[in-house]
Amino acid sequence: MNKASSALSGLYLLLILFFLYIPIIVMMIMSFNRSELYLLPFEFDLVWYQQLAQNDQLIGAARNSIVIALVNTVIATTLGTLTALCFARYEFRGKRVLQGMLVPTLTMPWLITGTAMLMFFFWSGIGRGLHSILLGHVALSLPYVVIIVGARLRSLGVSMEEAAATLGANGWQTFWRVTAPLMAPGIVAAALFAFAISFDQFVISYFLAPVGTSTLPVQIYSAIRKGFTPEINAISTIIILASMVLMIGFARFSKFGGER
Amino acid sequence: MTSSARRLRAIIGLSGPTALWLTVTVVLPLAAMLVFSFLTVVPVGGREAAFTLKHYTDFFTRPLYLTNAWRSVRLGLEVTFFCALIGYPAAYILAKAIKGRWREALLLLIVLPFWSNSLVRTFSWTMVLSDNGLLARTIHGILPFAPSFDLLYTYPAIVIGLVQSYLPYMILTCYISLQAIEDSLTEAAYSLGASRFDVFRRVILPLSLPGLIAGSVLTFVPVLGAFMEPRILGGQQAIMLGTLIENQFTASFNWPLGAALGFIMLAIVLLIMGLFYPVLKKHISVN
Amino acid sequence: MSAVGISNVAKYYGKVAALDDVSMTVQDGEFFGLLGPSGGGKTTLLRAIAGFVEPDRGEITIAGKAVSNIPINKRDIGMMFQNYALFPHLTVAENIGFGLSVRHRPKAEIAERVRQLLELVRLSGFEGRKPKQMSGGQQQRIALARALSTNPKVLLLDEPLGALDKKLREEMQFELKQIQRDVGITTVFVTHDQEEALTLSDRIAIMNGGRVEQIGAPRDIYERPRTAFAASFLGTANFFEGVVSGRGDGVTRIELPDGQAIFTTDEAPAGARVTAAVRPEKLLAGPVGAQGQEGRTNTIQGRVMAEVFAGNSVTYKVDAGNKPVTVFVQNRTDERFGPDQTIALTWAPYHTILVAA
Numbered sequence: 001m002n003k004a005s006s007a008l009s010g011l012y013l014l015l016i017l018f019f020l021y022i023p024i025i026v027m028m029i030m031s032f033n034r035s036e037l038y039l040l041p042f043e044f045d046l047v048w049y050q051q052l053a054q055n056d057q058l059i060g061a062a063r064n065s066i067v068i069a070l071v072n073t074v075i076a077t078t079l080g081t082l083t084a085l086c087f088a089r090y091e092f093r094g095k096r097v098l099q100g101m102l103v104p105t106l107t108m109p110w111l112i113t114g115t116a117m118l119m120f121f122f123w124s125g126i127g128r129g130l131h132s133i134l135l136g137h138v139a140l141s142l143p144y145v146v147i148i149v150g151a152r153l154r155s156l157g158v159s160m161e162e163a164a165a166t167l168g169a170n171g172w173q174t175f176w177r178v179t180a181p182l183m184a185p186g187i188v189a190a191a192l193f194a195f196a197i198s199f200d201q202f203v204i205s206y207f208l209a210p211v212g213t214s215t216l217p218v219q220i221y222s223a224i225r226k227g228f229t230p231e232i233n234a235i236s237t238i239i240i241l242a243s244m245v246l247m248i249g250f251a252r253f254s255k256f257g258g259e260r
Numbered sequence: 261m262t263s264s265a266r267r268l269r270a271i272i273g274l275s276g277p278t279a280l281w282l283t284v285t286v287v288l289p290l291a292a293m294l295v296f297s298f299l300t301v302v303p304v305g306g307r308e309a310a311f312t313l314k315h316y317t318d319f320f321t322r323p324l325y326l327t328n329a330w331r332s333v334r335l336g337l338e339v340t341f342f343c344a345l346i347g348y349p350a351a352y353i354l355a356k357a358i359k360g361r362w363r364e365a366l367l368l369l370i371v372l373p374f375w376s377n378s379l380v381r382t383f384s385w386t387m388v389l390s391d392n393g394l395l396a397r398t399i400h401g402i403l404p405f406a407p408s409f410d411l412l413y414t415y416p417a418i419v420i421g422l423v424q425s426y427l428p429y430m431i432l433t434c435y436i437s438l439q440a441i442e443d444s445l446t447e448a449a450y451s452l453g454a455s456r457f458d459v460f461r462r463v464i465l466p467l468s469l470p471g472l473i474a475g476s477v478l479t480f481v482p483v484l485g486a487f488m489e490p491r492i493l494g495g496q497q498a499i500m501l502g503t504l505i506e507n508q509f510t511a512s513f514n515w516p517l518g519a520a521l522g523f524i525m526l527a528i529v530l531l532i533m534g535l536f537y538p539v540l541k542k543h544i545s546v547n
Numbered sequence: 548m549s550a551v552g553i554s555n556v557a558k559y560y561g562k563v564a565a566l567d568d569v570s571m572t573v574q575d576g577e578f579f580g581l582l583g584p585s586g587g588g589k590t591t592l593l594r595a596i597a598g599f600v601e602p603d604r605g606e607i608t609i610a611g612k613a614v615s616n617i618p619i620n621k622r623d624i625g626m627m628f629q630n631y632a633l634f635p636h637l638t639v640a641e642n643i644g645f646g647l648s649v650r651h652r653p654k655a656e657i658a659e660r661v662r663q664l665l666e667l668v669r670l671s672g673f674e675g676r677k678p679k680q681m682s683g684g685q686q687q688r689i690a691l692a693r694a695l696s697t698n699p700k701v702l703l704l705d706e707p708l709g710a711l712d713k714k715l716r717e718e719m720q721f722e723l724k725q726i727q728r729d730v731g732i733t734t735v736f737v738t739h740d741q742e743e744a745l746t747l748s749d750r751i752a753i754m755n756g757g758r759v760e761q762i763g764a765p766r767d768i769y770e771r772p773r774t775a776f777a778a779s780f781l782g783t784a785n786f787f788e789g790v791v792s793g794r795g796d797g798v799t800r801i802e803l804p805d806g807q808a809i810f811t812t813d814e815a816p817a818g819a820r821v822t823a824a825v826r827p828e829k830l831l832a833g834p835v836g837a838q839g840q841e842g843r844t845n846t847i848q849g850r851v852m853a854e855v856f857a858g859n860s861v862t863y864k865v866d867a868g869n870k871p872v873t874v875f876v877q878n879r880t881d882e883r884f885g886p887d888q889t890i891a892l893t894w895a896p897y898h899t900i901l902v903a904a
Contacts, residue, residue: 109481123304
């Protein structure tokens, strides 16, 4: 490839990055700007972060989001890892059915998943609430855990476990000394992903949130719809930085982009 | 205990909880949705529900629904088209022209926004697109006499926001299939006398088509169901199939109608998935 | 006492027999090779001995004890895997000490054993490294040390040198044999490489299609193959098909379809259709008419079709009565044969071996 076309290629990617990041960067800058109407010149101020610290509604919603994301991470990672192990180890009737059950939340619009949950939970008496939001979030993150941990298991193959058995290790010893440590990076990656899915999830939470309590994205949405305040910029800046940090962690553990 | 009984116990122990969880959160809700879409009201609190096809016949007879369903499909097609148009060349550059740590870093930079909060990202566009937002000010800075410029709450604003949302995903799926094409294949084509254009059209494009198709389907489907992005960026232009469905659940509380509209949307999704199933199988494999 | 006994073992995958009534005995301290093409059943047999494959029929014994009900981890075997299967998260020392560690041996004992084994495989000083930091040859030696760590009753090697390049493989062949002899451990190994089988094995079992074709010392199988498959898989062979037309003077006469006749010291009833194998290096090539002792020596004539120069020898492809015959000629004199030249090929009757087709 010659110099001119490689410079052009670089410029093209730069433009794309610009397109992807410009709104986020503008929002972040505005969160530090004193003017409520986003007027320039830029005047650095933490006033919106100070107001945010006093906004009990947003803080309460943030607390709900974090708690749900944490519980979701524990449940989804555990169930998903067990399922990935089961898929890797056993051929059984019903395996395809179970795999099929993992696909809808990955491929259907969340609008459908969310409204279907709303109707069934309401009709069956499970009802709305943080508990049903948790039910939904786990259903969304489970498939990703199965995929991520499953990919790790497949890349490991069975020979390491076979080697442990020939060396005299029993099932537990093989699992705890060989399988688990080798799976660990995949599990950590999956857990980070599951946390992010739940923490960022808006659609499902929106339909399942009861009046009064909600998660952070739902709270932000209603603030935006009501005519927002720059506090939203401040909390959004925090959220976006948090989820990017999570995802960089995920990329590290899942060897995103492939090994060279 | 026999070995087959032990096996069965292991299988149930390992995947039983997941199966149960997904039954409650996915299988039963979808079944309930299907049933409710044929009822006059949702049968709770002693209300009598009767069978009806009204919600489905309404969809096909009342222009409001058909028009908006078509608007959603069109939005999906447009967003998918722009994502592919912009994303494929970017994926090609990443896969073939950039090597080593740079490639990994750039790929991560591109995908990061996709993995971060979509609501917040959509919201951030309002600051760029509004009449005294960044875009308008930049343009007026260069051309002071340009007419007033307000993209926010227009149809293009929805498209811009959604393209930004799904572009990273399109780039990623295209990149995966482009990067799997070994250089020796293109070298072989050159050695047989193919021009750069021939190589692209007859080797690279056919081999990367599965990634392009997968990216397109997996962009189209969520855009079809989008309601938050149109609401935030589209203003009066926001009415789509997605927002109509949302409305049935959050404002007009006609759940059976919402369920029927949801199933019509699902039918479109399934049709497209079925059409491209052989290509998609690889990309959404959960085994 | 036999170290490993296989009797009438069969294993089916669906209707396909991966192992079809296989029987063999491996002696104490023996280096025993399973040789065959892929799909021949050799890997299935090795994995059945290890316990990864459960035979449908038959019995496997290790040190005289039937093992069918003994799980893999209690079988007291050492196995080296094709890709080595070294634990990437453990150090070299932890890899080698793994077997003793799961047996809850004291730390000092494990450390001492690891030290001994690293000395044996000439890798002292690498205890703290991770397997990924080692070269292919070094990984192979670590895998060997790990397989030997628990003093197993039998050592199983799956394509032990398959992942190494040619030069390293030749070095390691020698070293592997040396270590095996020093330790004195019964070893069963799988290979598809005939040279590896010949150099390493005390005895070889040639397997094809799930069945044992022949078992014997490398030299015996090479010189007296019992089947056409054994003759062609281990080395190269020319095959002659013909009808037995008489016996006398200690030799059997076989008439070939083109009217020429060859002789063998093997016996066969008159009138029988037989297949005879002759190794290319046993043939002596020369100009027509220079041969003497008719009747006791085989002589056939043929036309030179191609010549391939290989340094220390020359390979001629000769058309002998519409039948291609391969001849290796040592590069000892200046004598060469041109294309289309008719030459005579002679060999002793005991080099004509009757094989099952």
